[in-house]
Amino acid sequence: MIAYRLARLAVVLLVVTFLSYVLLNLLPGDPTTQMLGLSATEEARAELRRQLGLDQPLLVRYGAWLGGLLSGDFGTSPITRVPVAEELVERLPVTLELLVAAEVLALGLAVPAGVAAARRAGRALDQALTALGFALLSTPVFVVGVLLILLFAVTWRVLPATGWTPLSVDVGWNLTSVLLPAVTLGCAQMAVYARLLRTDLIATLQEDYITLARARGLSPRRILWRHALRPSAISLVTAVGLNLGALIGGTVIVETLFGLPGVGRLIVDSIFSRDYLTVQGCVVLISVGYVLVNFAVDLVYAAVDPRIRRA
Amino acid sequence: MRRRTTLLASLALVALTACSGPRPVAGPQAPSSGTASPTAGGRLVYGLSADAAGFNPVTDQFSSQTYSMVGTMVETLVSVDASGAWKPNLAQSVTPNSAADEWTIKLRQGITFSDGTPLTGEVVLANFKAQQASPLTSSVFGPVLSAELADPMSVKVKLRQPWVAFPYHLAAQIGMVLAPASLADPDAAGRAPIGTGPFTLKQYVPDSRMVVTRNPTYWRKGLPYLDEIEFRILPDGQTRAQTLEAGGLDAMGTTRDEDVVKFGALKDSYTVHRPKGMAVAEYMFMLNTAAAPLDDVRVRRALAHATDRAAVIATVRSGLTEEADGPWSKDSPWYDAGGDYPGYDLARATSLVKEVEAEKGPIAFEVLSPPDPSTMAGVELAQDMWRKAGVDVTIRQADQADLINRAVVGDFQATVWTQFSSPDPDGEYVWLHKNYAQPVGSVALNFSRLRDVQLSDALDSGRSNPQPEVRKKDYATVQRRLRELVPFVFVDHLDVGSVIATTRVRGIVDQTLPDGDRRTPLTGAPVPYHPFTQVWVSAK
Numbered sequence A: 001m002i003a004y005r006l007a008r009l010a011v012v013l014l015v016v017t018f019l020s021y022v023l024l025n026l027l028p029g030d031p032t033t034q035m036l037g038l039s040a041t042e043e044a045r046a047e048l049r050r051q052l053g054l055d056q057p058l059l060v061r062y063g064a065w066l067g068g069l070l071s072g073d074f075g076t077s078p079i080t081r082v083p084v085a086e087e088l089v090e091r092l093p094v095t096l097e098l099l100v101a102a103e104v105l106a107l108g109l110a111v112p113a114g115v116a117a118a119r120r121a122g123r124a125l126d127q128a129l130t131a132l133g134f135a136l137l138s139t140p141v142f143v144v145g146v147l148l149i150l151l152f153a154v155t156w157r158v159l160p161a162t163g164w165t166p167l168s169v170d171v172g173w174n175l176t177s178v179l180l181p182a183v184t185l186g187c188a189q190m191a192v193y194a195r196l197l198r199t200d201l202i203a204t205l206q207e208d209y210i211t212l213a214r215a216r217g218l219s220p221r222r223i224l225w226r227h228a229l230r231p232s233a234i235s236l237v238t239a240v241g242l243n244l245g246a247l248i249g250g251t252v253i254v255e256t257l258f259g260l261p262g263v264g265r266l267i268v269d270s271i272f273s274r275d276y277l278t279v280q281g282c283v284v285l286i287s288v289g290y291v292l293v294n295f296a297v298d299l300v301y302a303a304v305d306p307r308i309r310r311a
Numbered sequence B: 001m002r003r004r005t006t007l008l009a010s011l012a013l014v015a016l017t018a019c020s021g022p023r024p025v026a027g028p029q030a031p032s033s034g035t036a037s038p039t040a041g042g043r044l045v046y047g048l049s050a051d052a053a054g055f056n057p058v059t060d061q062f063s064s065q066t067y068s069m070v071g072t073m074v075e076t077l078v079s080v081d082a083s084g085a086w087k088p089n090l091a092q093s094v095t096p097n098s099a100a101d102e103w104t105i106k107l108r109q110g111i112t113f114s115d116g117t118p119l120t121g122e123v124v125l126a127n128f129k130a131q132q133a134s135p136l137t138s139s140v141f142g143p144v145l146s147a148e149l150a151d152p153m154s155v156k157v158k159l160r161q162p163w164v165a166f167p168y169h170l171a172a173q174i175g176m177v178l179a180p181a182s183l184a185d186p187d188a189a190g191r192a193p194i195g196t197g198p199f200t201l202k203q204y205v206p207d208s209r210m211v212v213t214r215n216p217t218y219w220r221k222g223l224p225y226l227d228e229i230e231f232r233i234l235p236d237g238q239t240r241a242q243t244l245e246a247g248g249l250d251a252m253g254t255t256r257d258e259d260v261v262k263f264g265a266l267k268d269s270y271t272v273h274r275p276k277g278m279a280v281a282e283y284m285f286m287l288n289t290a291a292a293p294l295d296d297v298r299v300r301r302a303l304a305h306a307t308d309r310a311a312v313i314a315t316v317r318s319g320l321t322e323e324a325d326g327p328w329s330k331d332s333p334w335y336d337a338g339g340d341y342p343g344y345d346l347a348r349a350t351s352l353v354k355e356v357e358a359e360k361g362p363i364a365f366e367v368l369s370p371p372d373p374s375t376m377a378g379v380e381l382a383q384d385m386w387r388k389a390g391v392d393v394t395i396r397q398a399d400q401a402d403l404i405n406r407a408v409v410g411d412f413q414a415t416v417w418t419q420f421s422s423p424d425p426d427g428e429y430v431w432l433h434k435n436y437a438q439p440v441g442s443v444a445l446n447f448s449r450l451r452d453v454q455l456s457d458a459l460d461s462g463r464s465n466p467q468p469e470v471r472k473k474d475y476a477t478v479q480r481r482l483r484e485l486v487p488f489v490f491v492d493h494l495d496v497g498s499v500i501a502t503t504r505v506r507g508i509v510d511q512t513l514p515d516g517d518r519r520t521p522l523t524g525a526p527v528p529y530h531p532f533t534q535v536w537v538s539a540k
Helices: A002-026 A031-036 A042-052 A058-070 A084-119 A124-138 A141-155 A171-204 A208-215 A220-232 A234-242 A244-258 A263-272 A276-304 A306-310 B002-019 B064-070 B121-133 B180-184 B186-191 B237-245 B257-265 B297-306 B309-316 B346-360 B373-388 B400-409 B425-432 B453-464 B468-485
Strands: B043-048 B078-080 B086-088 B091-096 B102-107 B144-151 B154-159 B199-205 B209-214 B228-233 B251-254 B270-273 B281-287 B364-369 B392-397 B414-419 B488-494 B498-502
Touching (some): A002 A276, A031 A042, A031 B400, A058 A276, A084 A171, A084 A220, A084 A263, A141 A171, A141 A244, A171 A220, A171 A244, A208 A220, A220 A234, A234 A276, A263 A276, B043 B237, B064 B251, B086 B091, B121 B154, B180 B186, B237 B257, B257 B270, B257 B498, B297 B346, B297 B488, B309 B373, B309 B488, B364 B373, B373 B392, B373 B488, B400 B414, B425 B453, B453 B468
Parallel strands (some): B043 B228, B364 B392, B364 B414
Antiparallel strands (some): B091 B102, B251 B498, B270 B498, B281 B414
C-alpha cells in the first residue's frame, strides 16, 4: 500500500516537475535579464548564459536538475545565490502556518454554520447563511483582504495591517499577524465547506436510521452531532484535501497582499525573475505536500466512516 | 448563553493579544524636541514595494528600492548636490587633468568600514577592478583605459577619451565602495555587505524585512540620527498605503497618484515628497525606428500628434504631472525648448497617416505593456487615441523580464517605457548614441535603434567638452533632434513616484553632503530614494 503510494508520488513528481520546467522555459526571457539589467553587453549575457548552463538543451538541464534532486540537492538560485533548499526551509513555516490557520478557521466556522443551516433548512437562518456563503464565494480574495485591513487595521487599529512576526519571536504577535491573512484565505473555503456539509447533512437527516433514532427518543442534538454528522462529513473531508491546491493558489495573493515572506511570494518572484531552480523547488514541495495531505485524507475517511475501514 | 460568553471571551482574548506586549513594528520613540532641531535616537519603519535581488553593488542589479536599502550601509565616492552638480562624498576631491581624460580620486582621511578596515586607495582600486570585471557593470567602464594607485589615498583613472561627466557615474552603483572582506566573498556581500555607511545590517528576512542599526564608528560625527531602520517589503500598493494609515509604517515609497492626492490632502499628518528636475523620469512610448511601420518618421510624428498628453494626465495621473516634450523637464537646468515636438493635433495626425497609407498601405503595429492594470489603462488610452488617427494598434502584454528582453534585442515595434532620470545628460549617452544602436536581433543599448549623426555628435561633444555653455548647447541639440525624429512619444514627467511620511519623520529632503552643500533631495525612478543619514523622528 505504502510502496504503491510512494511509486505514485514519484510519477506525480516527475510529470509535474517536467511540465513546469518546460512551461517556465517557454516563457520569453531568462535570468540574465534580471541579473544583468539593461546595460550589459551581448558578450556578457552570452557568458552568463554559459555559466548558468542555459546554453544547454532543455532536456539536459532538466536531467541535471533531476539528478541533483535525487541526491537531495535542490540547486542554488542564480538570482539570490542562496541554496533553494535553504530558501524553502525559511519560507515553508510561514505558508504552512497560514494554510493551517486558514483551514482551522474555515472548518471551525463552517461546521457550526453547516449544521445550523441543515437543522433549519429553508428557514431564515439557512437562507441568511446561504446568502453569506455565496457572497464570500463570489468576492475575490484581494477584496476581502483589503476590506479586512480597512476595518481591523485602519479603522479600529486592533490588528496589524501587514507584516509578519515569526512564531519563534513572539507567539502573541505571531497570532495577530496571521489572523487577517488566514481569515482572508479561509473565507471562500468556509463557504464551500458549510454548503457541502449542509447538503450532506440534510440528506443524512432523512435516512431511515435517523428516523429510527428519533423514534427511540434520542435528543435532536445527540442525533445530529453523534449519528448524522460523521457520515455527512465524507464530502467535507474530501474537499479539505482537494482544496489544498486552491488554498496554495490563494497564498500567492494573500502573501503578496499582507507582505508575508512565504512560499507563495517566492513562487511569484521566482517566476518573474525566471529563477527556474527556485520555481522547481517550490513545485516539488507543493506536489509532495499535496500528495501527503490527500494520503492523510484517505486515512481520515476510515476514521470517519467505519465501512471504509472494513472495505 | 455559555457559548456566547465563550465566544466573547475569545474575541476579547484576540483583542488583548493584539494590544499587549511590545509591538514589533514600533520601536522606541525619539524624545520630543518641540523644535525643528534634529533629535538623535528613534526607530523608523519604511515601506518599500520590492525586495532587492541582492545587496552587492558589484554583482547584483540595483533597483531604486535596492539603493534605499544598500545606501544605508555602503556609500559612494561621489554624490549630487541640490543644484544637480556632482560633489565629493567618500572622496575628498575628484580632479581632472586639463583634457578631462584622466581623473584623480583623492580619499578622505580617517574613514573606516564597519568591520574596522580603513578606507584606502588600494581598497578603492580593488573595487574598480571588481566592477570592471563584472558583467553587470563592465559596460559603464567602456571608456576607462586603466586605474592605478597614485598614492596610498588616491586613485588615478585614465580614460580612452575626455569624459567630463565621469564623476556622476561614481554617484551610482559603480561608485559604491565595499570593504575588502565583501569583495573577497561576493555571495556573503549579496546578503550582508560591509561598507562605510551610517548603518550596519542587523537582520534580513528576504521578501519581508531588513533591519539596519546605527554604525557607532560612522565617520561623519554626530550622524546618523536614527538608532534603527526597518525596511518592510510590501509589494501591494494599496495595503502599503493602508499600513501607513494604520500606523504600521512611518514612511513609504509609492508610485500611485491616488496616494499623492490622498496623503497630500492630510497635511497635518503626512508629508509628500516628490522628485524634481533631472531626478524625474519620463513616461513615454518607445518606438523601434528600425522596424516597420515605425521606421517612417511620418508615422512616429503622427502618433505624437494623436497623443493627447493632457487627457492622459487627467485620466491616469489625477492631473498631477506635467506634459513632457523631451527627456528633461522644464525645471531642469538642461531643458531647452528648441525644436518642433509634434503636439496634439488629431487633424495633422490623420493627414500624416493618410499620406503614408497612400504609399505603403494600412498602418498597423503592436505595443507592449506590462500586465498591471494602471499601466494598461494608460496604454489603452493611447491605443484609442492612435486608432482615432487611423492607426490599427494592438496591445501585447509582456511581463517585465520579457519586455526588457524584447527591448534589448529589438523584438518590438512600440512599448510603454520609463527612462531618463540621470543627474547629468551624459548618463543617457548609451541609450541614445548611434554607436549603441544595432540591427533588430542583436543586443543594443540604444533600444529605439535611432542612428542620428547630429544627435550622436552632440552627445560626444557634451561628454568631452568641459565648458558648461557648450554642453548646454549640445544637449539642446539632443532635445531638438529627439523632437524632430520622435523615437519616443513623450507623455509626462513621472513625478508621482514619491516618498510619503508621517509628519513626525523629518529630514528626508533636508540633507547635507560632507562638505556642507545641500544634497539632491530625491533620486531615481519609478520610486525615488534618498539617504537616511540625516533622517530623524520627532515625537511631535
